[in-house]
Amino acid sequence: MLKSVHLFGCSSGFVSNLLKPNSIVGFSLTSISSKRLSASSSLSCSSSILSCSSSASLFLAPRTGSFKAFCGSTCSEANQEGTSSSPLSMSESPPPSSSTVVHSSSLMQEKIRNIRFCQWCGGQTKHGIPxxxxxxxxxxxxxxxxxxxxxxxxxxxxxxxxxxxxLCRRKIEPSYGLWTLPAGYLEIGESAADGAIRETLEEANAEVEVTSPFAQLDIPLIGQTYIIFVGKLKKPHFSPGPESLECRLFPLDDIPFDSLAFSSMLVTLRLYVEDVKAGRTTFHYGTINKRPGTGASDIHAYTLDYHLRL
Incomplete structure (x- = not known):
């Protein structure tokens, strides 16, 4: 379930193998490079200083007295789809607006500037362009x-x-009480398919078999990439997990599109319904550009750009 912030990890997708060139942009997982800067390295510092919310790193052992301060300064990613223009039909794929791109870049700089202490040694950081x-x-x-x-x-x-x-009805924030496909953050050490199977078991107590990848949806503004698989029940049994209020099978015509938790779920289910009606399921790649300033509940405030059917 989408509820925790992970600071280390990797992000990849099927499209990197199916589509060339492919560039996934975004931010949120924090990783550390062992690359060191020489004393002669010049740094070009940005002039805009922004603020953002913070979260603690729960698994790093403190090495200096600065660790608590580091925990308070580490940037967190809101556990929600954050922020896009009027919905388009699935066939429309215009380029993202310049305002969306600029806002995404500003958010990234904001998050970088709020990393004030090193996750490796606890030392104070400076901000610049190496x-x-x-x-x-x-x-x-x-x-x-x-x-x-x-x-x-x-x-x-x-x-x-x-x-x-x-679909599962969420028992946790964000989007409490709204419907979603069983989904959540990929864990270190598991494949994307294994993670999807695990999330389905956790949220719906359902044992499933993955049959094919269905969609990769990038959301650059909030630094998330969604990988959705088509799967089938191994046994016709399911029930709400600890993070779900209820689980239910919906006929395609009865999917609660106005009560879905996130734009990613809206896009995925619309694409799936279109495929079923067309008589053929395909693999989809697209970029969901959320309108800056909108919240997770504004699930229709997006454009689907660079939509490809493979």
């Missing part, structure tokens, strides 16, 4: 390591059973 790079980074003034932020991967299953799809 030689050979183009983006603002957080650089440790003690050990010289650079802290990078990378996208989070969300994996889930679209379970099709007897011409119905399995």
């Amino acid at each position: 030689d050979g790079e183009e983006k603002l980074r957080a650089i440790c003034t003690v050990c010289g390591r650079i802290t990078y932020q990378n996208p989070k991967m969300v994996v889930g299953c679209l379970i099709h059973h007897e011409n119905k799809v399995l």
Whole structure:
């Protein structure tokens, strides 16, 4: 379930193998480079200083007295789809507006500037553009390591059973009480398919078999990539997990599109219904550009750009 912030991990997708070239952009997972900056390295510092919410790293062992301060300064990613223009039909794929791109870049700089302490040694960081790079980074003034932020991967299953799809009603925030496919953050050490199977078991107590990948949806503004699989029930049994109020099979015509939790779920289910009506399920790649300033509950405030059917 989408509820926790992960600071280390990897993000990849099927499209990187199916579509060339492919670029996934975003931010949220924090990783550390062992690359050190020499004393002669020049840094070009940005002038805009922004603020953002913070969260603690729960698994890093403190090495200095600065650790508590580091925990308070580490940038967190809201556990929600954050922020896009009027909905388009699935066939429309215009380029993202310049305002969306600029806002995404500003958010990334905001998050980088709020990394004030090194996750490696606890030393204070400075912010600048290292030689050979183009983006603002957080650089440790003690050990010289650079802290990078990378996208989070969300994996889930679209379970099709007897011409119905399995949805779970969320028991946690964000989007409490709204419907979603069983999905959540990929864990370190598991494949995307394994993560989708695990999330389905956790949220719907359903044992499933993944039959095919269905969609990769990137949401650059909030630094998330969704990988959704089509799956089938191994046994015709399911029930709400601890993070679900209820689980239900919906006929395609009865899917509660106005009560879905996230834009990613809306896009996925619309694409699936279109495919079923067309008589053929395909693999979809697209970028969901959320309108800056809108919240997770504004599920229709997006454009689907670069939509490809493979």
